[in-house]
Every structure is written in structure tokens, then in C-alpha cells.
Amino acid sequence: MENAVANAIRVVALGNDGDGIAQTPEGRIFVPGTVPGDEILLVDQNGTHGTLDRVVIPGVDRVAAPCSLFGRCGGCRIQNMALPALLDWKTGRVLDSLQRVGFDAIPTPQAHQVSPHARRRVDLAFRRVGKEIVLGLHRRRGDVVDMTECTLLDPTLFDLLTPLRAMLHSLPAVHTGGDIQINLLDSGPDLLITMDGTPDPNDRRILAQFGKAHGVPRISLQARPPETLALTGPVFHHFDDVRVMPPPGAFLQPARRGAAFIKAAVLAGLPRKGLKAGIIELYAGCGTLSFALAEQAKVHAYEGDRAAFACLKQASGGTRVLPAQRDLNRQPVMATDLAKAAAVVLDPPHAGAGAQIAQIVAGKPPCVIYVSCNPVALQRDLTPLRQAGYRLDSITVIDQFLWSAEVESVCVLTLPGKNRRNRR
Missing domain, CATH: 2.40.50.140 (Nucleic acid-binding proteins)
Incomplete structure (x- = not known):
């Protein structure tokens, strides 16, 4: 020793x-x-x-991994670290990025962490191995590991995996394997499948029987656009009190509480007064934040994905959400429009906001609320805002990707001098 x-x-x-x-x-x-x-x-x-x-x-923060698949399954990278220490590390990642931006003052962040067994969306792979279907996540740079247990998934999703294996095994269109995305909507699990064969009427019959038996109202085939293979009931989800019909494979925040933490931080960051000028929301998706924002002011909501925009538009009737379809990488909302808004809220993809940031800098809206899933992109996008004079008013860190390196944050920035509105 x-x-x-x-x-x-x-x-x-x-x-x-x-x-x-x-x-x-x-x-x-x-x-x-x-x-x-x-x-x-x-x-x-x-x-x-x-x-x-x-x-x-062992280090003081080392713990026994709660899942026996840890180290083989590729879903969790840091299960052997205590959750409070993991949240501290993720908060530190966000703060390090903000310090590199160069803000004069960085406020103390609020930090939140979701509970285990709360994940409501997952992307899985499946393979035929002998007479069985292996269904789970890829080991690191390796084969699929059968998900026989999971500390992440909502029990409704995990309980679906066993009958899902049997159903996939019976599908003639599954030759060697494929992939499956599952979203837990308010109407039940929503499945989007990729397979290496072409489904025929017999496959569709099997899928419809599975959907009826297990409360899965829609099963779709990954294509451009996705094709509905079986529809056995209404498909819906609620953002606040607004009912929407998300397209197959739609983006959802991975945990309900995580989505609630993000929404609360965004709403708290809005100006207290002057909202009659309206809010511009960029990368609005299906309305994850749009309808909550619309309870405060008129919202001009921009989304580039055709299916997500159609969902948002269909649900926006009778609300103060004014949706517009726009590829913000190729055609960003211009500075002249951004300058008129009381606040700009953006939740860009992992790569960041790209060309849209330059227009925000030029337009100088008094308040910018940035929802980030990538500290590296956050640093890159906030640097020109800081150089333009924006100050950082608040930070919220959300760990809704437990036992991984992924971290969400909400940063509220205001422009001193131009921001004459009281804060909430």
C-alpha cells in the first residue's frame, strides 16, 4: 500500500x-x-x-455510482461524484466562461439541480444481437449497452423499454437495428424511429397495436419530413395553459423542473416597466417560453425549423404570441427591429447565436436574456455584448443533465443609460 x-x-x-x-x-x-x-x-x-x-x-467528493451500468453505458460520465459537488463544478464552468468575457462585476449565481428519474426525453440505439434486441446507449466509442436500469429516466419511459424491445424484435422492417427518440409529452410517450428496412402494412399494424397497448399515441418514422406510422390517439403537450401539438422529435427541456427553473429565471429578468414595446424571442421552438412571456407582453417569436414553427403558429391563436418563420443564421432579425424591443430573449442551439449577436449589439436593446446550454458558446456570444457596454445583472445555473458535463444557464444583461426601466 x-x-x-x-x-x-x-x-x-x-x-x-x-x-x-x-x-x-x-x-x-x-x-x-x-x-x-x-x-x-x-x-x-x-x-x-x-x-x-x-x-x-478517494477524493472527498467521490461516491459509489448509483447505477451498475456506470462505466459501460455512455449516458453518465460523472456518476461517482456527489451531486452537490457536481452542481458546484457546473456552476464554476459557467462562472469561468463569464469571467473570461471580462465583465466588471459578476453577481452570485442561483443554482438549481433536478432530481434523479426525471429525464423525459432520450435518444436510444437498438441492435439485433442473436435472438434479442439490445436497447440503450452506446458505450464510449463502442457498441450499444442494454439499458437494464437507469437512474436518469422518468419511470414512465423506463417501464416502456421492456415491451419496446419485444415490439422492435417483431418488426420485419428492423434488420440489424436503428435508433429511437422518445419524448414524454402530456399525451404520453411520443416515438420517432429510424430503422434499416422499409416498413410495410404489417409493420404499421404491429406499431399500432403496441401504441394502443402501452399508451403511445404516435409512432413516427425518421424521414424528411417524418412520416407517421401509427396514430392511435391525440398528441399534445402544454406550455403553461396553452395546448400545442409538437412535431415528432420536437425539442423539450429534458426535465420538467429544469424547464420551470429556466422559465422562472427568464421571467424574473424582464424589465418591470416599459414592456408595451414588446419582447422579441429568438429560437422560440414550439413555444417553450413564448406563452409564458406573452403573459407579460406582446411577443414577436422567431423560429427557423419549419415543423416547430407550424406547431407554434397553430397554438398562438388568441394569445399575444406573433410567430414568424426565419432562419436566424442566414437572415437574423435586424438591429432596427431589435432596438424597438423592451427585451430580447434568446435560447440558441448548442453552437450559439452566430450572426444574430452582431445585430443585437448594433440594435442595443435595453435588456437581453440569454439561455445557454454551452458555456463555450456563451463566452463567445456575450463577449461582444460586454464590449458594447452591457452589464451582467443575474446568473442562474440549472443542472438538468445529471451526471454529465452538460449545463444550462440563464444570463440577464442590461445596457446602463439606455435601460431606464425598473428591474423586477
Whole structure:
């Protein structure tokens, strides 16, 4: 044991992907499955990556992983770290990005974390292996690992997996395998399937029987656009009190409480007065935030995806949401329009807001509320806003991707001098 301790190396931090970082005489290396404070031994080292042999002395935040598939299933990268410490690390990632932006003052963030068994959307792969269907997530750079347990999924989704395996096994159109996206809507699970064969009437019959038996009102085939294979009941979801019919594979925040935390932070960031000028919402999707914002003011909601826009437009009648279809990467909302808004709310994709940021900077709306799922893009997009004089008023961090490196945040920025409206 003394020799092992003497030869051990110490993990000093987590990298952006959730792998532990250890400092060796040869330089920094990344070691999956480790947490800060661990004293470890390696099996081998290949350049900047090492393979863990064993933990000699565990770090204070190391815990036993709650799932026996941890280390094989590719769904959770950091299950061996206590959840409070994981939230602190994710908060630190966001704060580090904001510090790199160069704000004069960074407010103390509010931080929230969802509970286990709360995930309501998942993308899975399935493969025929012998006489069985293996259904789950890919191991890291490897094959599909059968999801025989899961600490992430809502029980309604997890309980669906066993009959789903049997149904997929019976489908003639499934030759070797495919992929399946599942959204847990208010109307029940919504399935979008990719398979390596062409479904015929017999496949559709099997799918319809499955849908009726297991409360799955719609099953669709991944195509351009998606094709409905079986429709056995109404498909709907609610954003606030507005009922929408999301398209197959629609974007949902992964957890209900996570969505609620984001919405609360966005609404709290709106100006107290002057909202008659209206709100411009960019990347509105199916209306995740639109209808809540419309309870405060008129909302000009822009969305580029055709199916999401159609859903938003259909549901917006009788509300103060004014939807417009627009590819914001190719045709951003212009500065002259943004300048007239009381607030601009944007929830861009993982890559960030791209060309839209330059127009926000030029338009100088008094309040910008940025919802981010990527600290790197957040830093890139907020840097020109800070250079234009915006200050950072509040930060909310939301961990709704438990045991992963993913983190959401909501940043509220205002322009001193131009922002003459009282804050909420």
C-alpha cells in the first residue's frame, strides 16, 4: 500500500467533458472515471489520456455510482461524484466562461439541480444481437449497452423499454437495428424511429397495436419530413395553459423542473416597466417560453425549423404570441427591429447565436436574456455584448443533465443609460 501511494498521481480538476485531470511529470493527462482529490494508479498512458487502474485514496467528493451500468453505458460520465459537488463544478464552468468575457462585476449565481428519474426525453440505439434486441446507449466509442436500469429516466419511459424491445424484435422492417427518440409529452410517450428496412402494412399494424397497448399515441418514422406510422390517439403537450401539438422529435427541456427553473429565471429578468414595446424571442421552438412571456407582453417569436414553427403558429391563436418563420443564421432579425424591443430573449442551439449577436449589439436593446446550454458558446456570444457596454445583472445555473458535463444557464444583461426601466 505504501508503494502504491508513493506511485499514485493526484486528480486536481475535471475537464470540460467530465474526465478527471491529473498532473504528471510528462504533463497534464485526462483520466475517465476519476474525480478531483482522487489519488490514482494508471494501467497505461497514451499521450494526454490515461486509463484508470484503481483509486488508491478517494477524493472527498467521490461516491459509489448509483447505477451498475456506470462505466459501460455512455449516458453518465460523472456518476461517482456527489451531486452537490457536481452542481458546484457546473456552476464554476459557467462562472469561468463569464469571467473570461471580462465583465466588471459578476453577481452570485442561483443554482438549481433536478432530481434523479426525471429525464423525459432520450435518444436510444437498438441492435439485433442473436435472438434479442439490445436497447440503450452506446458505450464510449463502442457498441450499444442494454439499458437494464437507469437512474436518469422518468419511470414512465423506463417501464416502456421492456415491451419496446419485444415490439422492435417483431418488426420485419428492423434488420440489424436503428435508433429511437422518445419524448414524454402530456399525451404520453411520443416515438420517432429510424430503422434499416422499409416498413410495410404489417409493420404499421404491429406499431399500432403496441401504441394502443402501452399508451403511445404516435409512432413516427425518421424521414424528411417524418412520416407517421401509427396514430392511435391525440398528441399534445402544454406550455403553461396553452395546448400545442409538437412535431415528432420536437425539442423539450429534458426535465420538467429544469424547464420551470429556466422559465422562472427568464421571467424574473424582464424589465418591470416599459414592456408595451414588446419582447422579441429568438429560437422560440414550439413555444417553450413564448406563452409564458406573452403573459407579460406582446411577443414577436422567431423560429427557423419549419415543423416547430407550424406547431407554434397553430397554438398562438388568441394569445399575444406573433410567430414568424426565419432562419436566424442566414437572415437574423435586424438591429432596427431589435432596438424597438423592451427585451430580447434568446435560447440558441448548442453552437450559439452566430450572426444574430452582431445585430443585437448594433440594435442595443435595453435588456437581453440569454439561455445557454454551452458555456463555450456563451463566452463567445456575450463577449461582444460586454464590449458594447452591457452589464451582467443575474446568473442562474440549472443542472438538468445529471451526471454529465452538460449545463444550462440563464444570463440577464442590461445596457446602463439606455435601460431606464425598473428591474423586477
